[in-house]
Amino acid sequence: MTQPAPMLSPEAAGAGAFERLQALTAPEMARVNAEIAARMRSEHTKLIPQVAAHLIGAGGKRLRPLLTLAAAKLCGYAGDNHVLLATAVEFIHNATLLHDDVVDESARRRGRPTANTVFGPKPSVLVGDFLFARSFQLMVETGSVAVLGVLSNAAAVIVEGEVLQLAAANSLAGGEDVYFQVIRGKTAALFEAAAQAGGMVAGASAAQVAALAAYGDALGVAFQIVDDLLDYGGASAALGKDAGDDFREGKATLPVLLAFARGDAAAQAFWRRVIEKRDQRDGDLETALRLMRETGALAATRARAETHAARARAALEIFPDCPLKAALSDIAAFVVARAY
Amino acid sequence: MTQPAPMLSPEAAGAGAFERLQALTAPEMARVNAEIAARMRSEHTKLIPQVAAHLIGAGGKRLRPLLTLAAAKLCGYAGDNHVLLATAVEFIHNATLLHDDVVDESARRRGRPTANTVFGPKPSVLVGDFLFARSFQLMVETGSVAVLGVLSNAAAVIVEGEVLQLAAANSLAGGEDVYFQVIRGKTAALFEAAAQAGGMVAGASAAQVAALAAYGDALGVAFQIVDDLLDYGGASAALGKDAGDDFREGKATLPVLLAFARGDAAAQAFWRRVIEKRDQRDGDLETALRLMRETGALAATRARAETHAARARAALEIFPDCPLKAALSDIAAFVVARAY
Numbered sequence: 115m116t117q118p119a120p121m122l123s124p125e126a127a128g129a130g131a132f133e134r135l136q137a138l139t140a141p142e143m144a145r146v147n148a149e150i151a152a153r154m155r156s157e158h159t160k161l162i163p164q165v166a167a168h169l170i171g172a173g174g175k176r177l178r179p180l181l182t183l184a185a186a187k188l189c190g191y192a193g194d195n196h197v198l199l200a201t202a203v204e205f206i207h208n209a210t211l212l213h214d215d216v217v218d219e220s221a222r223r224r225g226r227p228t229a230n231t232v233f234g235p236k237p238s239v240l241v242g243d244f245l246f247a248r249s250f251q252l253m254v255e256t257g258s259v260a261v262l263g264v265l266s267n268a269a270a271v272i273v274e275g276e277v278l279q280l281a282a283a284n285s286l287a288g289g290e291d292v293y294f295q296v297i298r299g300k301t302a303a304l305f306e307a308a309a310q311a312g313g314m315v316a317g318a319s320a321a322q323v324a325a326l327a328a329y330g331d332a333l334g335v336a337f338q339i340v341d342d343l344l345d346y347g348g349a350s351a352a353l354g355k356d357a358g359d360d361f362r363e364g365k366a367t368l369p370v371l372l373a374f375a376r377g378d379a380a381a382q383a384f385w386r387r388v389i390e391k392r393d394q395r396d397g398d399l400e401t402a403l404r405l406m407r408e409t410g411a412l413a414a415t416r417a418r419a420e421t422h423a424a425r426a427r428a429a430l431e432i433f434p435d436c437p438l439k440a441a442l443s444d445i446a447a448f449v450v451a452r453a454y
Numbered sequence: 455m456t457q458p459a460p461m462l463s464p465e466a467a468g469a470g471a472f473e474r475l476q477a478l479t480a481p482e483m484a485r486v487n488a489e490i491a492a493r494m495r496s497e498h499t500k501l502i503p504q505v506a507a508h509l510i511g512a513g514g515k516r517l518r519p520l521l522t523l524a525a526a527k528l529c530g531y532a533g534d535n536h537v538l539l540a541t542a543v544e545f546i547h548n549a550t551l552l553h554d555d556v557v558d559e560s561a562r563r564r565g566r567p568t569a570n571t572v573f574g575p576k577p578s579v580l581v582g583d584f585l586f587a588r589s590f591q592l593m594v595e596t597g598s599v600a601v602l603g604v605l606s607n608a609a610a611v612i613v614e615g616e617v618l619q620l621a622a623a624n625s626l627a628g629g630e631d632v633y634f635q636v637i638r639g640k641t642a643a644l645f646e647a648a649a650q651a652g653g654m655v656a657g658a659s660a661a662q663v664a665a666l667a668a669y670g671d672a673l674g675v676a677f678q679i680v681d682d683l684l685d686y687g688g689a690s691a692a693l694g695k696d697a698g699d700d701f702r703e704g705k706a707t708l709p710v711l712l713a714f715a716r717g718d719a720a721a722q723a724f725w726r727r728v729i730e731k732r733d734q735r736d737g738d739l740e741t742a743l744r745l746m747r748e749t750g751a752l753a754a755t756r757a758r759a760e761t762h763a764a765r766a767r768a769a770l771e772i773f774p775d776c777p778l779k780a781a782l783s784d785i786a787a788f789v790v791a792r793a794y
Binding site for chain 2: 156157158159160161162210213216217235236237239240241242243244246247248250251253254257258259262263266267269270272273274275276277278280281295299
């Protein structure tokens with residue numbers, strides 16, 4: 115009788131998970147990177163590859179195309195279309211980033227000035243549109259209307275999430291319901307579609323495709339919760355140098371919503387002032403962190419992320435054990451491990 | 455023996471042409487308008503239909519979806535997919551308008567304040583993205599990868615045209631070559647795809663589909679030339695109240711490029727100052743108009759539009775005579791008649 119593998123802590127399972135998944139899909143990702151470079155080109159204008167390369171060339175984890183490649187490979191795919199789809203997924207992601215940085219007037223992204231800062235809003239809007247159009251051209255090349263359906267639905271849902279966020283950004287009234295609607299749209303929809311498309315292109319069974327979609331959705335939700343938690347320094351509330359941006363912008367993210375729901379009348383008045391009225395004074399960020407710690411809001415936020423990460427791992431159960439399944443499962447731990 | 459129909463002047467053929475084409479596609483356009491209203495809705499946020507309705511509800515001629523409907527009907531189509539495609543075409547057009555108004559910081563469109571003015575750039579960027587995503591969802595519903603290919607190619611070419619315009623806007627150096635590249639992208643590509651998609655959805659022959667594409671391209675080029683001419687008051691140079699915008703923005707449109715190419719050294723210095731350096735003084739617009747008249751640049755611009763309108767009419771020759779063919783042919787005259 116073999117011993118079951120010992121249950122790893124999230125930190126232990128997460129450590130190196132990303133690198134393991136990268137290693138398992140390295141040849142395909144090299145091809146995705148070549149496609150990205152080729153498809154950024156435009157016959158007519160140098161400005162498009164310049165702006166696109168500024169953002170896409172800066173790297174980023176390529177987590178979303180990695181999901182497409184890994185999902186397709188997990189389902190035994192041996193063709194070429196997953197490379198095209200992974201490229202399309204990365205283009206959609208970067209199109210939304212270009213537009214987000216215009217919408218949010220963000221100055222920095224991936225450790226460098228945004229395209230919006232360097233090239234201005236006009237090229238950022240137009241090159242975002244270009245990447246979006248290119249992503250559909252790539253999908254058309256695969257010839258699969260079903261995959262086009264999944265990714266065009268995701269594109270609509272992403273924008274709906276962003277518009278909802280715009281409308282609800284400084285409001286505490288919507289609570290967790292609106293928060294989860296927003297992050298399902300703006301983040302989880304593309305994770306879900308990326309993983310699902312990988313299964314579809316591989317001709318996986320309906321149950322496997324559904325499992326991959328559920329995995330992507332849960333992973334995306336966990337990912338965004340952790341992102342929002344990290345803006346307050348993670349569960350340990352140790353503020354990094356870029357921390358506090360969400361607070362200064364009065365964003366009603368999960369740590370805020372939980373601290374508000376658990377706060378007494380004085381605390382609730384504080385949150386209304388700093389988030390809804392955006393009337394912020396010296397020391398308010400420190401007060402916010404103290405209230406988040408005292409009410410257990412930070413730990414509760416991390417617990418929500420862990421629940422979703424566990425859902426992601428559970429969704430993979432229908433697949434036979436293999437190194438790719440283990441790596442995808444550990445990625446869920448990796449995503450949450452960032453929050454410690 | 456029947457007499458051939460007398461050759462009408464562009465003014466006479468153009469008069470009422472738009473209304474005739476509208477009448478011939480009225481039931482289908484009513485369904486397009488219903489689809490537009492239904493597909494602007496979002497489960498999650500009221501802001502999307504508000505912003506979209508501000509622009510699309512303001513009307514406009516719906517010339518592009520009209521082309522799709524008329525082309526499909528001309529090819530004998532009796533299904534439903536042309537309605538979905540025409541809606542998709544109108545959504546792509548309005549998505550580009552929303553983004554253009556952000557990029558150009560335009561204050562007015564279709565006789566009212568732009569969405570950018572009323573709602574701000576953030577909703578304008580995001581709702582443009584939403585309409586773009588919705589247009590692909592509509593195309594997916596038709597199940598035709600070939601049509602998706604045509605329209606996603608058009609979307610990429612549109613943006614390339616706009617980026618090229620951004621890069622070349624205040625430059626006289628590119629001359630007519632760059633000008634035609636820009637308008638083929640930013641305007642003619644969607645006219646072409648709109649007409650072509652109508653033929654494709656009807657299952658028309660390759661020759662008919664190619665003829666419709668050529669018709670749309672030529673019509674779109676004529677349309678944009680006339681638009682640029684009207685900004686200088688048309689061939690009669692009678693300035694309307696919105697005229698002169700392109701001049702103030704230093705846009706190197708066809709009337710400017712022709713007046714520059716035909717000007718003497720003093721005139722060329724004038725154009726370099728007002729267009730390339732954008733150093734404009736009182737009386738410069740009047741000087742510009744005088745130079746355009748004296749060099750024959752306005753008449754030559756109109757002649758270019760007429761050449762393309764004639765190409766559009768010629769492209770339709772392979773279709774058997776019928777009221778729809780006549781109306782589409784007359785639309786080419788209608789487009790140019792605006793320039794008188």
